[in-house]
Each structure stands twice: as structure tokens, then as C-alpha cells.
Amino acid sequence: MAQQQPRAPAVGDDPREPTTDVSPPDGKVRFRHLDEAVIEADRCVQCGTCVAACPSNSIGIADSDRRPTLVKMCTGCSRCWDTCPRAGLRYERLATLEGADPEDVADGIGHVEDAYAASAAEDVPDAQHGGVVTALLAALLDDPEGIDGAIVAREATDGTGLAAPKLATTPAEVRAGAGTLFTQPLQLTELRELIAEADLPADPSLGLVGTPCVIEGVTALDRSPYRETRFDEPRPLDHVDLTIALTCTQALDDEGLEHVLAREYNLSPDEVTGLDLVGQGIRIDLADGGEERAPLADFAGAILSGCLECADATGQTADLTVGTVGTGQGESTLLVRTERGEIAFDRAESALETRQLDDLGPVEQLAAWNADRAREAMAREYDPEGELSIPHMAHREAYDGTDRAPVAFNPARVHQYEEWC
Numbered sequence: 436m437a438q439q440q441p442r443a444p445a446v447g448d449d450p451r452e453p454t455t456d457v458s459p460p461d462g463k464v465r466f467r468h469l470d471e472a473v474i475e476a477d478r479c480v481q482c483g484t485c486v487a488a489c490p491s492n493s494i495g496i497a498d499s500d501r502r503p504t505l506v507k508m509c510t511g512c513s514r515c516w517d518t519c520p521r522a523g524l525r526y527e528r529l530a531t532l533e534g535a536d537p538e539d540v541a542d543g544i545g546h547v548e549d550a551y552a553a554s555a556a557e558d559v560p561d562a563q564h565g566g567v568v569t570a571l572l573a574a575l576l577d578d579p580e581g582i583d584g585a586i587v588a589r590e591a592t593d594g595t596g597l598a599a600p601k602l603a604t605t606p607a608e609v610r611a612g613a614g615t616l617f618t619q620p621l622q623l624t625e626l627r628e629l630i631a632e633a634d635l636p637a638d639p640s641l642g643l644v645g646t647p648c649v650i651e652g653v654t655a656l657d658r659s660p661y662r663e664t665r666f667d668e669p670r671p672l673d674h675v676d677l678t679i680a681l682t683c684t685q686a687l688d689d690e691g692l693e694h695v696l697a698r699e700y701n702l703s704p705d706e707v708t709g710l711d712l713v714g715q716g717i718r719i720d721l722a723d724g725g726e727e728r729a730p731l732a733d734f735a736g737a738i739l740s741g742c743l744e745c746a747d748a749t750g751q752t753a754d755l756t757v758g759t760v761g762t763g764q765g766e767s768t769l770l771v772r773t774e775r776g777e778i779a780f781d782r783a784e785s786a787l788e789t790r791q792l793d794d795l796g797p798v799e800q801l802a803a804w805n806a807d808r809a810r811e812a813m814a815r816e817y818d819p820e821g822e823l824s825i826p827h828m829a830h831r832e833a834y835d836g837t838d839r840a841p842v843a844f845n846p847a848r849v850h851q852y853e854e855w856c
């Protein structure tokens with residue numbers, strides 16, 4: 436894993452400095468407001484939405500901490516603020532705008548049309564559990580009426596072991612990406628380049644796999660009222676015709692993960708080939724072929740702190756959701772939520788072994804536990820029927836004075852703000 440530069444102090448152990456004026460004099464909400472409220476406050480979940488939302492490509496990803504950073508002039512259009520699920524985007528409202536019952540949304544599960552216990556009909560080496568995501572995407576790539584490419588994750592080729600995005604255009608490439616990586620691949624930040632570099636037809640149709648926060652970003656940019664009212668220019672996301680959420684209660688911060696492995700297990704990143712959630716613990720797969728079993732609690736310090744504010748474990752705004760909870764060994768739980776999801780499932784069904792799942796109890800329990808945890812952690816009100824947009828002022832009123840309050844921007848970046856923001 437990459438050597439990291441020191442980041443902003445973690446929430447809870449920094450003296451809070453005065454931050455940018457709560458009410459910007461020109462009324463514009465800029466990247467610096469997002470930076471203070473989310474990135475410096477250590478609430479960023481690395482979904483990449485702000486980068487994809489910026490019409491002037493002013494936001495990049497810092498090599499040092501894999502967080503968004505300003506790379507050129509910010510025009511103050513506020514789109515990064517509006518679409519960030521930890522800032523201006525009331526993410527729980529997206530699902531109800533798509534027609535889900537507010538109570539189902541608040542329970543953490545959202546709208547489910549059909550549910551299956553599923554596994555790949557043909558063995559998928561390295562799959563996390565049922566190999567369902569891989570089998571489904573591979574079948575759709577093989578189908579002339581299916582998709583032209585699939586945005587999945589793979590291990591970065593730089594030896595860091597971190598997740599990186601991959602646009603697969605063949606079933607073999609999808610199979611090479613099977614398995615779960617517990618860091619974020621930042622796929623939304625590289626969509627344009629991935630599409631430009633891939634061997635794709637004009638106007639390709641793509642599937643995209645992501646954690647629920649990534650899918651919230653895609654939904655906000657692609658299907659919400661923002662799309663109609665504010666994002667009228669063509670965008671790489673226009674090509675995403677199918678979204679698959681991976682059930683998720685927390686992603687890991689690469690820097691924190693490196694510390695945990697070194698401190699608790701005396702392991703360096705190149706000695707570890709993978710992590711897997713097994714029961715109440717984590718299995719650490721070792722490069723020498725061995726494994727270690729670790730209690731989940733050991734990894735608490737590596738969890739992205741913004742994940743604690745996520746009430747969307749099941750990816751309510753996705754077309755399909757796939758997770759391990761709720762089914763047995765060798766199977767995955769597949770939730771079909773939308774018409775696009777149904778069409779994809781019907782096309783790929785012969786590549787899967789499925790049985791109807793009548794009891795969603797374990798999924799509901801996980802989703803409800805996760806939603807309760809989020810409501811406790813977030814300083815703003817959780818409201819599936821509220822306004823989709825949370826203005827900067829309202830956010831500040833809710834978060835100022837809490838342990839998740841905005842933090843003055845990193846002194847190392849001040850010159851950027853003076854010049855660009």
C-alpha cells in the first residue's frame with residue numbers, strides 16, 4: 436500500500452480552527468466549503484461523485500491521501516457540494532424520488548421487486564461468494580443486446596494492494612476482477628479516461644459496480660432532478676445503463692488499514708493478498724498461502740469515518756444489489772429493484788443458479804442496524820421525504836459545534852484556495 440502523507444487530524448483529536456465564512460459573501464458555494472465540511476473533517480467516503488460532478492474538471496484526487504483536491508480554478512457552481520452524500524445531497528431522498536416507500540427507505544432496505552439466493556452456474560475463481568456479479572456481467576457482455584463494458588474493480592498494479600477501477604470489455608476481463616476489495620476504487624473519478632481508452636463502440640452501454648455511496652452519486656448525477664435541471668451537458672455517466680450495488684456497511688481507509696495490519700499483525704501490505712468478511716471476523720489471506728483470523732473490532736480504526744453516517748447498506752438506488760448476508764456459503768443475495776435490473780437479470784439468468792428468497796430477515800436486520808448507526812452519527816436530520824438539497828448554511832448549522840464539525844482547510848493547500856477558490 437502507498438506511503439501516505441499526514442492527513443488532516445482525525446475527528447475527535449484536533450483543535451477546531453475557524454473555517455471559511457458560513458455565508459459566502461458572493462453567495463457561491465465552492466470546493467473549499469466541501470473541503471472543510473467533508474474532506475478535512477474526515478467524513479469523505481471516497482465515492483468520487485464530486486470529481487465526476489465538476490463541469491470544469493477542477494477537482495482531482497490527491498496522490499497523498501486519495502481524497503478530492505482542487506487542481507485548477509473553482510468557478511463556484513456548487514455542483515460538488517450539491518452531489519456529495521456527506522454534504523449537500525440528502526441521499527436518502529434519492530430512493531423515494533425513484534418511487535420507494537419512505538418507511539422502507541428508513542428501514543435501510545428500500546424498494547425490492549424480487550430477491551434471490553444465487554450463484555454462478557459455472558465456477559468463478561476468486562469470486563467473493565456466489566460469483567453472481569461476475570457471472571451476470573460476463574453474460575451481459577456476451578449478449579449482443581446486453582452491455583459493451585463493465586466498470587469493476589481490480590487491485591492496483593502499483594503494488595499498493597488498493598482497489599482501482601477497471602473497464603472490462605470481455606467476459607475474461609470481468610472474471611479477472613472477481614472478489615471484493617474493501618477500499619474504494621474511485622471509479623467515478625476516472626470514467627472519462629476509462630471510456631476514452633477502452634475498445635468500445637460509439638455511445639457504449641455500460642454496467643457499473645460500486646458501493647452504495649458510489650451508486651448514490653451515479654443516481655444523483657444521472658437520474659435525479661439535477662440531471663434535468665442542472666447537468667444538461669453530455670457526461671460519461673450517460674453511458675451507464677445498469678448499476679450494481681455491493682451491500683456495504685463500511686469501506687476501509689488505506690492508510691488506516693496499513694496501520695492496523697502493521698500494529699496488530701506485524702504484516703506489511705505486500706504480505707497480504709486479500710481480506711474477507713467471515714462471520715463476525717475478517718480472514719486475512721497471506722501471500723505465502725496462509726491466513727490469519729481477525730476480530731472485526733481490530734479493524735475499527737481503519738473504517739472510513741464517513742461510513743458511519745451511511746444509512747444505505749443495501750444500495751437502495753441501484754438497479755441490482757448483491758451481498759453475502761442472507762444466503763449460505765457459495766451463494767450471494769441478489770436484490771432486483773428496477774426495470775433495468777429486471778431486464779439485466781432476465782438476460783443473464785441462464786448464467787446463474789437461482790432460487791427465490793422469501794426470507795429477507797437477515798438483510799433487513801443488517802440494513803436496519805446500519806441505518807440506526809447512521810442516524811446516531813449524523814448531525815443533520817435524516818429525512819427520506821425532505822428536500823434533496825441541503826444548503827451549505829443548513830449543513831453548517833447542523834454540524835458546527837459537533838465532533839463532525841468542519842475543519843479549517845489543510846495549510847498545505849491554502850495557496851490553491853487563494854489562487855483558485
Ligand SMILES: Cc1cc2nc3c(=O)[nH]c(=O)nc-3n(C[C@H](O)[C@H](O)[C@H](O)COP(=O)(O)OP(=O)(O)OC[C@H]3O[C@@H](n4cnc5c(N)ncnc54)[C@H](O)[C@@H]3O)c2cc1C
Pocket residue numbers: 559561562563564565566567568569570587588589598609612613614615616617618619620644645646681682683684685686687712757758759760767768
Ligand atoms: C467495502 C465493501 C464492504 C462490503 N460489506 C459487506 C457486508 O457487510 N455484507 C455483505 O453482505 N456484503 C458486503 N460486501 C459485498 C460482498 O463482499 C461481495 O462483494 C458481494 O456479495 C458480491 O459477491 P459475488 O461473489 O457475487 O461477486 P464477485 O463475482 O466476486 O464480484 C464482485 C464484483 O465487485 C467488484 N468489486 C470488488 N470490490 C469492489 C469495490 N470496492 N468497489 C466496487 N466494485 C468492487 C469486483 O471487481 C467484481 O466485479 C461488501 C463489499 C465491499 C466492496
Ligand code: SF4
Pocket residue numbers: 469473474478479480481482483484485486503518519520521522
Ligand atoms: S464523499 Fe464523495 S462527493 Fe463527498 S467529498 Fe468525498 S469523494 Fe467527494
Ligand code: SF4
Pocket residue numbers: 480646647648649683684685686739741742743745746747748
Ligand atoms: S458504508 Fe456506505 S458510505 Fe461507506 S463505503 Fe459503504 S456505501 Fe459507502
